[in-house]
Amino acid sequence: MDAMHEMEELVEQLNRYSYHYYTLDQPIVSDKEYDVLYDRLVKLEQESGFVLPDSPTLRVGGELLKGFLPHRHLAPLWSLDKAQNEEELNTWSARALKLWTDYNTKNPEDPLPELQYALELKFDGLTLNLTYTDGKLVQAATRGNGTVGEGILEQIKTIRSVPLSIPYKDGTIEVQGEGIMNLSALESYNKTALEPLKNARNGAAGALRNLNPKVTASRKLNAFFYNIGYSDAKTFSSHMEMMDFLRENQFKVNPYVSYFDKFEDVMEQLHDIEKRRGELDYLIDGAVVKIVDMRTRSALGYTGKFPRWAVAYKFEAEETTTVLESVSWEVGRTGKITPIARLEAVELAGVTVKNCTLNNVGDIERKNLKFALGSRVFIRRSNDVIPEILGKVTEENDGEEIIYPEKCPACDFPLVQRGAHLFCDNRLSCKPQAIGRITHFASRDAMDIETFSIKTATQLYDELNLREPAELYELEQESLVKLERFGERKASNLLEALEQSKTRDLASFLFALGIPNTGKSTTKMLAEHYRDLDKVMNATAEELVELPDVGGIVAESIVNFFNDPFMRAGVEKMRQLGVQPTVPAEPVAVKQDSYFSGKTVVLTGTLHQLTRDEAAERLEALGAKVTGSVSKKTDIVIAGEKAGSKLTKARELGIEVIEDEDELIRLLNS
Numbered sequence: 001m002d003a004m005h006e007m008e009e010l011v012e013q014l015n016r017y018s019y020h021y022y023t024l025d026q027p028i029v030s031d032k033e034y035d036v037l038y039d040r041l042v043k044l045e046q047e048s049g050f051v052l053p054d055s056p057t058l059r060v061g062g063e064l065l066k067g068f069l070p071h072r073h074l075a076p077l078w079s080l081d082k083a084q085n086e087e088e089l090n091t092w093s094a095r096a097l098k099l100w101t102d103y104n105t106k107n108p109e110d111p112l113p114e115l116q117y118a119l120e121l122k123f124d125g126l127t128l129n130l131t132y133t134d135g136k137l138v139q140a141a142t143r144g145n146g147t148v149g150e151g152i153l154e155q156i157k158t159i160r161s162v163p164l165s166i167p168y169k170d171g172t173i174e175v176q177g178e179g180i181m182n183l184s185a186l187e188s189y190n191k192t193a194l195e196p197l198k199n200a201r202n203g204a205a206g207a208l209r210n211l212n213p214k215v216t217a218s219r220k221l222n223a224f225f226y227n228i229g230y231s232d233a234k235t236f237s238s239h240m241e242m243m244d245f246l247r248e249n250q251f252k253v254n255p256y257v258s259y260f261d262k263f264e265d266v267m268e269q270l271h272d273i274e275k276r277r278g279e280l281d282y283l284i285d286g287a288v289v290k291i292v293d294m295r296t297r298s299a300l301g302y303t304g305k306f307p308r309w310a311v312a313y314k315f316e317a318e319e320t321t322t323v324l325e326s327v328s329w330e331v332g333r334t335g336k337i338t339p340i341a342r343l344e345a346v347e348l349a350g351v352t353v354k355n356c357t358l359n360n361v362g363d364i365e366r367k368n369l370k371f372a373l374g375s376r377v378f379i380r381r382s383n384d385v386i387p388e389i390l391g392k393v394t395e396e397n398d399g400e401e402i403i404y405p406e407k408c409p410a411c412d413f414p415l416v417q418r419g420a421h422l423f424c425d426n427r428l429s430c431k432p433q434a435i436g437r438i439t440h441f442a443s444r445d446a447m448d449i450e451t452f453s454i455k456t457a458t459q460l461y462d463e464l465n466l467r468e469p470a471e472l473y474e475l476e477q478e479s480l481v482k483l484e485r486f487g488e489r490k491a492s493n494l495l496e497a498l499e500q501s502k503t504r505d506l507a508s509f510l511f512a513l514g515i516p517n518t519g520k521s522t523t524k525m526l527a528e529h530y531r532d533l534d535k536v537m538n539a540t541a542e543e544l545v546e547l548p549d550v551g552g553i554v555a556e557s558i559v560n561f562f563n564d565p566f567m568r569a570g571v572e573k574m575r576q577l578g579v580q581p582t583v584p585a586e587p588v589a590v591k592q593d594s595y596f597s598g599k600t601v602v603l604t605g606t607l608h609q610l611t612r613d614e615a616a617e618r619l620e621a622l623g624a625k626v627t628g629s630v631s632k633k634t635d636i637v638i639a640g641e642k643a644g645s646k647l648t649k650a651r652e653l654g655i656e657v658i659e660d661e662d663e664l665i666r667l668l669n670s
């Protein structure tokens with residue numbers, strides 16, 4: 001294909017994608033796929049020296065939606081130049097340096113100050129431009145095409161953190177920022193939403209550009225502000241000054257802004273942000289480097305599309321699209337059947353993705369995937385988490401149907417649906433269930449049978465007919481040594497480890513039983529509260545829900561588990577074979593007059609003089625309540641090295657922070 005023809009096709013394709021992305025807030029390709037095509041177009045335009053009139057490289061944003069009143073921005077809104085790697089970033093820096101040098105050569109009497117750089121997060125949401133006149137919020141608009149945006153004042157008013165009036169009353173200013181949906185807000189929204197949102201960016205953009213502000217309000221949006229685009233009277237000499245102004249006028253400013261004198265240091269910081277992006281409660285797709293001095297900014301100026309004094313460093317994409325090829329069904333240790341999606345292999349965030357979980361049949365329906373076999377789907381992989389399918393690319397049911405199994409794929413037993421999940425209730429002879437239960441029972445946090453693996457469980461199942469964890473305690477040296485890869489030594493080691501596990505502590509024993517919906521912290525709490533196995537086994541749901549962190553589902557799971565004759569018989573059998581879980585010593589009396597008594601404390605980051613668990617134990621002994629997440633109820637946040645979003649949040653909420661570890665030790669000991 002000749003270059004001209006390819007350019008025409010790329011322009012057509014990119015404009016179609018942009019329409020879905022900017023105008024409809026329903027992208028049909030991932031940013032990653034869009035960016036590849038865009039970069040190709042830029043390259044062809046550079047090589048040929050020719051740019052088609054409707055090329056997306058000439059314009060900012062997309063078309064305006066009907067129904068919103070247009071707002072003409074008092075100063076234009078720009079896109080950002082992009083760098084994908086260190087080399088491109090250095091090219092940007094070299095160009096900025098050259099422009100700076102040229103200016104100073106021409107103006108020796110009034111040179112620009114030394115270059116200094118600000119580094120900010122690049123939020124992935126919708127650009128906002130708010131107009132304040134004499135201290136009152138009078139208009140709010142999207143970026144639109146950069147010159148004219150859509151008026152979305154009523155929608156913006158639903159964002160609690162946007163000030164409706166500000167102390168600064170000197171004429172008109174326009175404040176720019178990004179409307180976002182916090183990931184925690186997305187998660188809780190999607191828990192009950194009839195139509196789950198595919199990602200936080202579309203969630204925010206779709207809500208702000210919804211004609212019904214009630215819909216906007218239901219999404220619980222948030223915003224960060226980072227620029228004054230226009231002002232009648234106020235001028236700034238530097239980025240810091242502008243940031244201070246924003247803060248003083250009660251705009252939400254992201255706590256992460258750092259400043260650098262040397263460009264080399266920026267790069268290191270960028271890698272650090274990329275590594276820690278998963279700790280944030282909002283999406284970022286990169287970081288923005290900006291020149292700090294305002295006079296230098298005007299000297300460097302703008303291209304048709306973006307400022308020359310800033311550049312966006314784009315992180316590795318976390319989303320892409322691929323084809324859902326088939327679904328297979330796996331049986332877990334509780335009999336739960338999990339659908340696993342097989343995908344057309346695709347590169348994402350540095351690895352080849354071929355499978356991903358679909359959670360359960362309820363999820364398949366909620367994500368509108370029932371008829372998605374053979375169709376394109378969005379997938380996401382962040383921070384080494386297992387990749388997940390976000391939804392179908394198109395709304396239509398244009399794929400093959402995913403047929404749910406009626407019988408267990410492992411044992412042919414008829415399946416039943418409870419809630420969103422399918423279950424195989426054949427606990428006696430469904431192999432993956434038995435092997436899963438036994439392996440879990442022996443695992444480190446459970447009975448801690450050293451060197452026991454899923455392989456061992458399978459071998460014992462196949463060759464010695466082992467069906468239940470209790471039967472582990474009936475194993476004999478004689479039969480073990482006959483197994484392949486099992487010498488005298490290995491057999492006696494296993495028996496020895498089993499013998500020792502008989503007096504494992506109650507919390508680990510309860511965890512080993514594998515009660516559904518009940519993790520380590522819950523079994524620990526149960527052991528500490530009841531201090532007796534029989535009492536746990538006979539606890540009622542009413543009693544259990546009174547305990548900390550036990551909700552209705554957990555209470556019900558525990559009661560059902562111990563009411564099941566099969567499970568009860570298993571426990572009884574273990575006891576007959578000598579299993580006698582031990583109970584921890586009575587807790588030491590809680591000290592009442594410590595610095596931490598009665599306070600709610602969150603630990604984050606790495607401590608050096610003691611582990612986080614040890615610190616938590618000491619704090620609890622002093623009468624503190626140690627919790628996992630920072631909220632208004634938190635009194636103190638203890639931040640070790642590399643503390644991330646929790647520290648940020650503590651700062652935002654103005655919570656007391658202890659960062660000095662020596663100080664912490666002193667307070668613990670006082």
Ligand SMILES: NC(=O)c1ccc[n+]([C@@H]2O[C@H](COP(=O)([O-])OP(=O)(O)OC[C@H]3O[C@@H](n4cnc5c(N)ncnc54)[C@H](O)[C@@H]3O)[C@@H](O)[C@H]2O)c1
Pocket residue numbers: 017018020021022027028029030031032034035060061078079080120121122123124126127128143177178226288312
């Ligand atoms: N998937 C699709 O179909 C599709 C289509 C079109 C565009 N896109 C995506 O959109 C991108 C291009 O969009 P663009 O031109 O708006 O550029 P951009 O979104 O990459 O960068 C400009 C925007 O960054 C935002 N921003 C966030 N944090 C900022 C900060 N701290 N300082 C300044 N600005 C900040 C601003 O809102 C600004 O408008 C493409 O790279 C592509 O990934 C995707």
Ligand SMILES: [Zn+2]
Pocket residue numbers: 331408409410411412413424425426430431
């Ligand atoms: Zn089965």
